[in-house]
Amino acid sequence: MAYDDVPGGDPRGRWCPKCQRPIRLGEPTTNMHFHEDPDGSRGLSGPWHGECARPYWDTITPALDKLRRSFGG
Numbered sequence: 001m002a003y004d005d006v007p008g009g010d011p012r013g014r015w016c017p018k019c020q021r022p023i024r025l026g027e028p029t030t031n032m033h034f035h036e037d038p039d040g041s042r043g044l045s046g047p048w049h050g051e052c053a054r055p056y057w058d059t060i061t062p063a064l065d066k067l068r069r070s071f072g073g
């Protein structure tokens with residue numbers, strides 16, 4: 001194989017919005033979704049590095065709790 005260091009179809013791949021670095025194949029990622037950016041056009045929603053997304057879990061978890069509560073009764 002001549003293209004060993006090209007990890008996929010798209011040479012740009014996905015970029016992490018937090019650290020502005022490419023997300024390499026096999027790196028742990030977290031799929032983030034922001035109400036401010038529902039379709040990802042602002043570059044916020046989408047896959048982030050797992051470690052980069054971690055600080056934001058705190059801001060997202062309360063929303064999930066609220067959802068879970070309304071569904072769980």
Ligand SMILES: [Zn+2]
Pocket residue numbers: 016017018019020021048049052
């Ligand atoms: Zn990152």
